[in-house]
Amino acid sequence: MKKIIIVGGGAGGFELATDLGNKLGKNQEVQITLIDKNSYHIWKPLLHEVATGVLDEQVDNIYYAAQALQHHFQFTQGAFTNIDRDNKQVVIVDSNNETISIAYDILVIAIGSTSNDFGTPGVKEHCIFLDDQNAALQLRELLLSKFADFCSNTNKFEDKIRVAIVGGGATGVELASELPHMVDEFGTCRQNGMCSDQLDISVIEATDRILPALPEKTALSITKTLENQGIHVLTKTMITKAERDGFYPKEGDTIKADIMIWTAGVKAPDYLKEIASLESSRSNQLVVKPTLQTTRDDNIFVIGDCAYAMQDSGRASPPTAQAAHQMAKICCSNIIRMINNQPMKSFKYTDNGTIISLHDTAQGVIKLAGKSEMGVKGWFAMIIHRLLYRMHQANLIGIFRTIRFSCASKVMYKTKSSSIFTKRN
Numbered sequence: 130m131k132k133i134i135i136v137g138g139g140a141g142g143f144e145l146a147t148d149l150g151n152k153l154g155k156n157q158e159v160q161i162t163l164i165d166k167n168s169y170h171i172w173k174p175l176l177h178e179v180a181t182g183v184l185d186e187q188v189d190n191i192y193y194a195a196q197a198l199q200h201h202f203q204f205t206q207g208a209f210t211n212i213d214r215d216n217k218q219v220v221i222v223d224s225n226n227e228t229i230s231i232a233y234d235i236l237v238i239a240i241g242s243t244s245n246d247f248g249t250p251g252v253k254e255h256c257i258f259l260d261d262q263n264a265a266l267q268l269r270e271l272l273l274s275k276f277a278d279f280c281s282n283t284n285k286f287e288d289k290i291r292v293a294i295v296g297g298g299a300t301g302v303e304l305a306s307e308l309p310h311m312v313d314e315f316g317t318c319r320q321n322g323m324c325s326d327q328l329d330i331s332v333i334e335a336t337d338r339i340l341p342a343l344p345e346k347t348a349l350s351i352t353k354t355l356e357n358q359g360i361h362v363l364t365k366t367m368i369t370k371a372e373r374d375g376f377y378p379k380e381g382d383t384i385k386a387d388i389m390i391w392t393a394g395v396k397a398p399d400y401l402k403e404i405a406s407l408e409s410s411r412s413n414q415l416v417v418k419p420t421l422q423t424t425r426d427d428n429i430f431v432i433g434d435c436a437y438a439m440q441d442s443g444r445a446s447p448p449t450a451q452a453a454h455q456m457a458k459i460c461c462s463n464i465i466r467m468i469n470n471q472p473m474k475s476f477k478y479t480d481n482g483t484i485i486s487l488h489d490t491a492q493g494v495i496k497l498a499g500k501s502e503m504g505v506k507g508w509f510a511m512i513i514h515r516l517l518y519r520m521h522q523a524n525l526i527g528i529f530r531t532i533r534f535s536c537a538s539k540v541m542y543k544t545k546s547s548s549i550f551t552k553r554n
């Protein structure tokens with residue numbers, strides 16, 4: 130029996146496991162196993178909503194074990210640590226904290242990325258990184274405890290709670306724009322008069338503008354939207370050090386902060402660098418051929434943020450959910466072709482645009498056929514942004530269950546009237 134192991138059940142790996150399970154899982158000659166360190170999946174682009182309570186992780190999660198049962202694959206919970214290529218085994222630390230090896234014929238690595246502190250002193254020690262659902266929940270707890278602390282003992286703070294977010298990419302901008310509403314909701318629910326005026330939020334970016342993936346005009350318009358929300362956007366501000374009291378820029382005064390968040394840059398996890406002598410990039414991603422197989426081992430595929438897939442443009446595909454989804458589709462097709470001894474397809478990244486959600490609105494660009502760009506904003510952009518999430522869900526659980534999921538979310542948000550969470554979706 131051929132054993133296919135997929136490590137990482139995120140935007141790319143979970144779609145791949147489900148797709149392969151549906152296509153090959155009933156075949157007695159193939160066994161598909163998904164390995165993830167967590168027991169459930171949350172779509173990573175929504176982590177800022179988990180952190181600010183807009184999204185309830187208990188409603189919008191999908192348990193891997195349940196999905197495996199319905200889509201003909203197996204699930205093992207454990208943290209991947211190494212590959213033994215000679216014996217074709219992956220090494221994991223399972224949920225009982227024991228190190229075990231699992232044999233594979235075909236291995237897919239899809240473990241995503243982590244924040245990149247670029248070696249900046251003090252960042253690891255003093256900042257929160259929005260890397261996974263546990264970090265998002267930890268950030269939510271920290272925010273809530275600071276708000277509560279502020280209400281009961283304002284002496285501990287300057288006149289406001291200062292939140293500094295380093296990184297003017299999608300993660301930093303989307304998180305910043307949700308925070309004022311989280312505080313307003315908190316104040317309303319606790320009837321304590323606390324409101325967004327008591328929050329001082331800064332988005333700090335080293336280059337001369339935020340959102341480099343978007344056209345300058347759109348990025349400037351989003352900057353204005355943030356500033357209208359009372360958020361400071363500090364560009365050309367290179368952080369050289371973080372300490373307990375705040376961020377230290379190369380030039381200018383210390384940016385004092387009570388809550389420090391780092392969202393600048395991504396890299397694949399450090400342990401992936403040259404793992405099992407595979408070729409890796411400067412940001413630890415494993416280098417793949419157009420078929421998404423690693424350059425040094427045809428039995429190992431890599432997809433998503435941890436893959437370094439060079440494109441005709443001379444640049445690698447970006448670390449986005451969009452690319453992870455497209456890679457999952459090609460990888461599924463290539464694994465089936467490999468098993469059937471057929472020629473494989475090449476992965477070519479298609480940029481369909483970028484939309485940034487800004488609490489109750491959104492803005493960005495979509496790419497039309499022929500590659501022309503169209504700017505979108507307001508409710509239309511918001512709908513497209515939400516649709517992207519629902520499309521990911523539909524890939525996993527089907528359209529009808531996605532509609533039921535979406536209705537269930539709405540009912541749950543409305544029912545939880547005592548929560549601090551904004552009611553949307």
Ligand SMILES: Cc1cc2nc3c(=O)[nH]c(=O)nc-3n(C[C@H](O)[C@H](O)[C@H](O)COP(=O)(O)OP(=O)(O)OC[C@H]3O[C@@H](n4cnc5c(N)ncnc54)[C@H](O)[C@@H]3O)c2cc1C
Nearest residue numbers: 137139140141166173174208209241433434448449450451
């Ligand atoms: C706040 C935020 C907003 C974003 N917005 C957008 C957006 O609007 N559009 C867009 O296209 N992209 C966006 N992104 C980027 C997008 O989330 C990622 O590019 C995408 O999730 C990558 O998919 P992946 O499958 O490679 O990894 P992930 O989705 O990160 O999945 C990795 C999986 O691997 C598991 N894992 C990790 N390490 C191990 C291990 N050692 N052992 C076992 N399992 C492991 C994790 O638990 C996880 O399930 C955003 C990211 C963030 C944080």
